[in-house]
Amino acid sequence: MAITVIIHIMNADAIMAEIEEIPDPTSNFLICTNARARDGKNLVYIERDATRVIFPWHRISFVETLPSEEDQVQVESFFRD
Known part of the structure; x- marks a missing residue:
């Protein structure tokens, strides 16, 4: 499964x-x-047709990972009437 990163x-x-x-x-x-x-x-x-991009680490400051849908927990909230 792919991991979305910044x-x-x-x-x-x-x-x-x-x-x-x-x-x-x-x-x-x-x-x-x-x-x-x-x-x-x-x-x-x-290029628009490029399928993969390879970045050398010496050009990258840092990488952030974003949560996937399965990482996010659905929170149920209860309200009084």
């Missing part, structure tokens, strides 16, 4: 993408799919 690239705006698994600490790059701007628009520096 990738903070040095000297560029953060982007959203999906990764298949949390990368190994010894990895030299991050492979992601469906790279897009945070507002969902296409990125101008990635």
Whole structure:
């Protein structure tokens, strides 16, 4: 199952993408799919037909993971009449 992440690239705006698994600490790059701007628009520096994008770790400041639907717990609230 894909993990949605926000990738903070040095000297560029953060982007959203999906990764298949949390990368190994010894990895030299991050492979992601469906790279897009945070507002969902296409990125101008990635070809429209590209299926995967490989970012080297030395260009990435940090990566945020977003909760998936199964990670989110549905909260039931009770109200008095």
